[in-house]
Amino acid sequence: MKALRLILPAAAALAVLTALSSCASFGSADALSVLNIAAKTADVVAKSFQDITPEQEYYIGRAVGANILRQYSPYSEAKANAYLNLLGQTLAMASERPETFGGYHFLILDSGEINAFAAPGGLIFVSRGLLACADSEDTVAAILAHEIGHVAKRHGLKAIKASRYKDAGLAIGKAAVEEYGSEQLVQVTGAFSGTIDDITSTLVNSGYSREAEKEADLAAVDILKRTGYDPNALVRMLERMKTRLKPGGPGFAKTHPDPAVRIAEIRKSLPVSPVPPVQPQRQARYLAALGKL
Amino acid sequence: MSSPRIVLIGALLLASALAFGQAKQMSVQVKETQIRATPSFLGRILGVLSYGDRVTVLAEQSGWARISLPSGKGEGWVNLSALSPKRIVLKSGSQEVASGASSGEVALAGKGFNREVEAEYRDEKQLDYTWIDRMEGFRVSPEQVLAFLQQGGLPTSPGGAP
Numbered sequence: 232m233k234a235l236r237l238i239l240p241a242a243a244a245l246a247v248l249t250a251l252s253s254c255a256s257f258g259s260a261d262a263l264s265v266l267n268i269a270a271k272t273a274d275v276v277a278k279s280f281q282d283i284t285p286e287q288e289y290y291i292g293r294a295v296g297a298n299i300l301r302q303y304s305p306y307s308e309a310k311a312n313a314y315l316n317l318l319g320q321t322l323a324m325a326s327e328r329p330e331t332f333g334g335y336h337f338l339i340l341d342s343g344e345i346n347a348f349a350a351p352g353g354l355i356f357v358s359r360g361l362l363a364c365a366d367s368e369d370t371v372a373a374i375l376a377h378e379i380g381h382v383a384k385r386h387g388l389k390a391i392k393a394s395r396y397k398d399a400g401l402a403i404g405k406a407a408v409e410e411y412g413s414e415q416l417v418q419v420t421g422a423f424s425g426t427i428d429d430i431t432s433t434l435v436n437s438g439y440s441r442e443a444e445k446e447a448d449l450a451a452v453d454i455l456k457r458t459g460y461d462p463n464a465l466v467r468m469l470e471r472m473k474t475r476l477k478p479g480g481p482g483f484a485k486t487h488p489d490p491a492v493r494i495a496e497i498r499k500s501l502p503v504s505p506v507p508p509v510q511p512q513r514q515a516r517y518l519a520a521l522g523k524l
Numbered sequence: 525m526s527s528p529r530i531v532l533i534g535a536l537l538l539a540s541a542l543a544f545g546q547a548k549q550m551s552v553q554v555k556e557t558q559i560r561a562t563p564s565f566l567g568r569i570l571g572v573l574s575y576g577d578r579v580t581v582l583a584e585q586s587g588w589a590r591i592s593l594p595s596g597k598g599e600g601w602v603n604l605s606a607l608s609p610k611r612i613v614l615k616s617g618s619q620e621v622a623s624g625a626s627s628g629e630v631a632l633a634g635k636g637f638n639r640e641v642e643a644e645y646r647d648e649k650q651l652d653y654t655w656i657d658r659m660e661g662f663r664v665s666p667e668q669v670l671a672f673l674q675q676g677g678l679p680t681s682p683g684g685a686p
Contacts, residue, residue, distance in 0.1 A: 285553045285608075286575070287637040294642065296659070297651040305655050312662065317672050320664035324565045327587075330606040332554045332575075336659040354659060368676065411640060420644045423637050427645070459678040513676040 279396065280388035285352070288388060289332035291426060292352030295387065298431045299340075299348050299356055306341035306359055314520030315339060318368065319355065319375045325457040326376075326450065328383035335379065339524075345472060346482035348434045349378040351387035361483070362524045364471045367509065368517040369464035373451060377465065380450030386443045390433035391426050438486030448497050461507050466494050550589065552577040553608040553631075559600035563588035566670050566680060570600045576614045576633055579607065 283291070306312070315337045323335040335353035340346070343360040350356070355378045365371045381387065411419060433439065439447075448465065455462040469490040476484040487493075552573045560567035563585055571593065573579065579602065583590040588601045610631045646653060673680045 284631050284636075286633060287635075290637045290639070290642050293653065293656050294645060294651070296656045297646070297653050298649075300655050301651065316662040317664050317668060321669050321672055321678075324669065328605045329565065329587075330554050330557060330603050333660055334555075334663075336662050338655065338659050338662075354656065416640065416644055419636065420641050420648065423641050423645055424649070426637075459673075510677040516675070 279393075280385060280391060283388055285332040288385070289352045291388070291423075291430065292333070292350040292354050294423070294427045295348075295350040295430050295434065296354040296356070298427060299350065299434070302435065303340040303342050303356070303358070306339035308339070311339055311520050311524070312337070314516070315357070315371075315375070318372060319379070322372060322376050322454050322458055323353070323379050325454050326379050326383045327453075331382065335382070337375065344482040345476060345484070346486075347374060347378055349381040349387065350434075351382070351385065351430065353379075353382050355379070355382070358482070359524045361472075362521055364475055365468060365521070366471065367464070368513045369455075369461045370468040370471070371517065371521065372455060372458070372460045373465035373468045376451035376454040376460075377447050379454060380447035381439070381443070383450060384443070384446050386439050386447065387430050387434070389443070390439070391429045395422070395425050395429060434486070436486070441488050441492075444488055444493065445496050448493055449500055452497060452500055456502075462501055463504075463506060466497055466501070469494050469497075547580045547582050547592070548609075549578055549611075550581050550607040550609055551612040551631075552579070552602075552606055553610075553612060554606045557602055557606035559591065559593065559602055561600060563590075563601040565603070566666055567601065569666070570598075573602065573606075576612045578611070581607070 319335055319337040323329055331353040333352055333354075335355065337355045337357065339362065340356050340358045342358045343363075344358050345360045345364060346358045347361050348356045355375065357374060357378070361374060362371060365374065438444075451465050452462045455464060472483065473490040476490070478484060552575055555575050557573050558569045559571040559573060561570055562568070573594075577594075579589070579591045579594075581589045581591055582599065584604065587604050589604050589607060590599055591602055592598075593600050608631065610629060612631045612633055614633045645651070670680060672678075
């Protein structure tokens with residue numbers, strides 16, 4: 232009996248706690264009073280990339296993309312871009328983050344440099360030079376899946392300097408107004424500009440950390456497996472790139488770890504399976520769309 | 525002994541009902557998403573949801589949420605990446621914003637980096653967004669993906685995503 236008396240209040244308390252927590256996390260109408268209390272104690276500033284909403288990520292990604300297109304011209308051939316978007320969208324659906332605020336969109340850059348950029352939110356740019364290293368749809372899929380991995384893992388947002396949250400955090404964490412006053416707009420735009428500089432400079436100049444590249448490679452292998460592409464295509468692609476990259480050269484050579492290092496890491500997660508036979512129809516549509524690059 | 529036991533069981537049942545039985549509310553955190561008949565991007569589209577829409581989630585299964593249709597009749601599936609546990613408030617004048625916009629439970633749409641900030645930044649840096657807008661116009665339908673998979677000899681079953 233004594234034990235039961237102890238258990239009963241505990242069970243009742245559990246019931247109350249469960250009800251409260253479900254109200255708070257699900258934000259039902261009743262939860263507003265709980266939120267009132269929470270609002271008084273919560274910090275109003277964004278502290279890290281996790282506080283950036285998908286909508287804000289979308290505007291950040293558009294600005295990063297516009298900056299990339301200041302340095303690289305688009306390759307405007309419609310058929311090639313349509314193929315890249317069809318393939319890319321198919322792969323994105325199999326990623327751990329299939330839907331972003333504005334969706335995934337792909338564009339070829341008219342540059343012989345071997346390079347690719349994934350702007351936050353899903354704007355992905357791949358150079359003609361990188362696509363020319365591929366020899367099949369599966370190898371192109373490997374490149375795109377790697378870039379989708381960067382978007383899904385929100386690596387771009389992680390490139391925002393911690394110190395930036397002092398300015399940007401205040402701006403994006405504020406319970407904002409319908410429209411900014413002119414002084415406030417200048418302040419928020421300044422924070423935005425700094426944020427974009429951090430990400431663009433990481434993408435174009437310094438590159439992500441070795442750890443982030445490994446994460447994107449492993450995400451790519453997962454996506455390739457789930458869609459039915461050959462997961463070994465990522466290794467094949469890196470081997471083909473390795474013979475073309477000039478050490479100390481621009482683009483990928485500067486911003487990415489040595490392909491040999493990446494290949495060794497990727498191999499650990501690859502199944503030991505025979506290379507699947509080339510699908511003639513897959514190869515034909517790849518050649519028709521990208522064969523001339 | 526028997527009556528406390530019944531009370532205890534009752535209390536435990538109440539606790540578990542509150543923990544697991546209650547359908548939860550989530551908000552659409554992307555511009556637009558589709559409700560599908562099956563948990564797959566290739567599933568038949570039953571309806572469309574927009575940014576900020578609230579949905580009642582009945583269950584979750586491998587990255588998908590089973591929801592009640594907004595009409596109240598029937599159920600459908602929405603990908604979890606399109607949903608947030610936070611309440612997304614589209615208008616800043618509403619009560620939720622005053623009470624909880626910064627509490628972590630509510631996200632205010634359009635706060636911080638928004639269209640207005642983009643316009644200011646674009647003018648200041650003299651950036652050209654033409655191709656960014658054009659990229660967003662590159663759209664792929666589920667029918668195109670299905671045909672692409674079939675033609676390429678790739679699996680289209682739910683086991684082999686998408």
